[in-house]
Amino acid sequence: MGVLIRFVVVIASFGLAVLLQNYRLLSRSLPAPQLNATQYWGPGSDNNYKEDSAIKPFDIRANPELIAELKAQLSRPLTLHEPLEGVGFQYGFNAKELQNVVTYWRDTYLPKWAESEAYLNQYPHFETQIQGLRMHFIHVKPQATEGKKILPLLLLHGWPGSVREFYDFIPLLITPNSKSDYIFEVIAPSLPGYGWSQSSSKVGFGTAQIAVVLRNLMLRIGHEKFLVQGGDWGSVIGSSMAALFPQNVLAYHSNMCTAMNPLALITKGLRILFPSIYLKQEHREFFRSFGDELSYILEETGYLHLHTTKPDTIGAALSHNPIGLAAYTLEKFSTWTDPEYRNLPDGGLTLRYTMDSLLDNVMIYYITNSITTSQRIYAEAWSTIQNDIERVHVQVPTACARFKWDMMHASDSELKHKYKNLIQSTFYKDGGHFPAMELPETLYGDFIEFVKKAGL
Numbered sequence: 001m002g003v004l005i006r007f008v009v010v011i012a013s014f015g016l017a018v019l020l021q022n023y024r025l026l027s028r029s030l031p032a033p034q035l036n037a038t039q040y041w042g043p044g045s046d047n048n049y050k051e052d053s054a055i056k057p058f059d060i061r062a063n064p065e066l067i068a069e070l071k072a073q074l075s076r077p078l079t080l081h082e083p084l085e086g087v088g089f090q091y092g093f094n095a096k097e098l099q100n101v102v103t104y105w106r107d108t109y110l111p112k113w114a115e116s117e118a119y120l121n122q123y124p125h126f127e128t129q130i131q132g133l134r135m136h137f138i139h140v141k142p143q144a145t146e147g148k149k150i151l152p153l154l155l156l157h158g159w160p161g162s163v164r165e166f167y168d169f170i171p172l173l174i175t176p177n178s179k180s181d182y183i184f185e186v187i188a189p190s191l192p193g194y195g196w197s198q199s200s201s202k203v204g205f206g207t208a209q210i211a212v213v214l215r216n217l218m219l220r221i222g223h224e225k226f227l228v229q230g231g232d233w234g235s236v237i238g239s240s241m242a243a244l245f246p247q248n249v250l251a252y253h254s255n256m257c258t259a260m261n262p263l264a265l266i267t268k269g270l271r272i273l274f275p276s277i278y279l280k281q282e283h284r285e286f287f288r289s290f291g292d293e294l295s296y297i298l299e300e301t302g303y304l305h306l307h308t309t310k311p312d313t314i315g316a317a318l319s320h321n322p323i324g325l326a327a328y329t330l331e332k333f334s335t336w337t338d339p340e341y342r343n344l345p346d347g348g349l350t351l352r353y354t355m356d357s358l359l360d361n362v363m364i365y366y367i368t369n370s371i372t373t374s375q376r377i378y379a380e381a382w383s384t385i386q387n388d389i390e391r392v393h394v395q396v397p398t399a400c401a402r403f404k405w406d407m408m409h410a411s412d413s414e415l416k417h418k419y420k421n422l423i424q425s426t427f428y429k430d431g432g433h434f435p436a437m438e439l440p441e442t443l444y445g446d447f448i449e450f451v452k453k454a455g456l
């Protein structure tokens with residue numbers, strides 16, 4: 001017996017030592033990987049490439065022929081299948097609702113396209129060339145105001161979004177008010193391969209490489225130090241910028257925070273298994289149980305696998321196919337705003353957004369023919385270098401704003417394995433994946449509260 005106990009103690013101590021050793025290794029920050037800040041991503045060879053570093057006003061107006069062609073396409077007889085009886089969006093975009101969208105698009109939206117274009121043009125648009133890519137961005141400078149400090153802010157969208165997500169958010173950021181001592185100089189780029197920004201011609205252009213391009217963009221504009229706010233891919237890219245360039249990123253605010261390093265993932269697994277240990281009672285409703293998480297992944301992340309593996313095939317099905325494009329992208333504005341909207345015949349699309357704002361977003365993909373290139377980011381994001389960046393701790397002030405119906409949430413205990421200066425963590429019992437569009441006032445309130453705490 002004595003021998004057995006001694007044996008168990010030895011084995012257990014050995015196990016504990018291995019665990020501690022690994023924990024120490026895993027909890028350490030990796031050094032930030034060095035990325036080539038001048039790497040060329042344009043077509044062909046860079047032998048004769050001479051970067052045009054000028055910043056030029058950019059005209060976003062679409063070729064009228066493209067609009068006429070769109071009108072023709074929307075006028076063709078639609079041969080969709082009737083949805084199953086009694087079904088809303090559970091099988092994907094409901095065909096009856098799609099018919100309504102097409103009718104509205106053709107008969108109400110397109111006839112006033114000039115107005116929509118003027119609306120999209122209300123902010124100054126610019127272009128400049130970076131690492132072989134034409135980068136498009138909105139740049140709004142606030143008026144200098146007595147007693148208000150101006151801070152530069154990089155706003156980053158994701159998929160299937162665009163700069164259109166920020167149109168109701170920008171006025172709040174630039175207009176002085178009694179709630180904030182700050183006003184913001186807003187720079188909102190189209191991500192490379194999205195909207196009016198050129199896509200990479202080379203493989204290997206993932207979130208880490210995009211972070212390099214966007215830093216170059218901010219430096220080009222003249223901002224050595226700036227804030228970053230983002231959701232979806234914008235959040236991953238923003239986080240990578242904060243990890244790679246702490247000398248430039250003053251603070252990082254995310255409305256879809258993720259932490260993917262090994263300890264964060266282990267903590268996430270434990271949180272899913274033992275929510276009562278890892279989550280405060282009042283936050284539990286934000287997180288799915290193990291079974292629900294599994295169902296959610298199976299039911300709602302098919303697009304992710306598709307884009308990661310064959311972005312160009314699904315891209316071929318959607319390019320120059322406005323109706324498919326609308327169905328494919330607007331479905332996300334239904335389920336990612338509230339998963340319960342799947343049960344509604346119209347997907348609840350206009351409960352939180354106007355049809356005009358949703359179609360503006362579809363139009364940006366359509367007129368720039370960018371759906372295929374927007375999806376390639378999924379294929380390139382899962383790289384070794386991005387994995388390494390996940391293991392670089394973020395030391396700059398960080399905020400995580402959770403909107404109840406977003407696709408996923410991370411708990412503070414997960415985030416703290418990556419974000420060592422998480423100074424704000426909030427839970428809103430409303431809203432989903434696109435808060436800049438859905439609840440701009442709430443997002444703004446959260447953001448200025450964070451900037452105040454960061455003491456910049």
Ligand SMILES: *[C@@H]1O[C@H](CO)[C@@H](O)[C@H](O)[C@H]1NC(C)=O
Pocket residue numbers: 036037038039040046
């Ligand atoms: C960085 O990229 C540029 C352009 O693609 C290339 O000429 C240069 O050799 C690269 N530098 C390094 C250190 O790899």
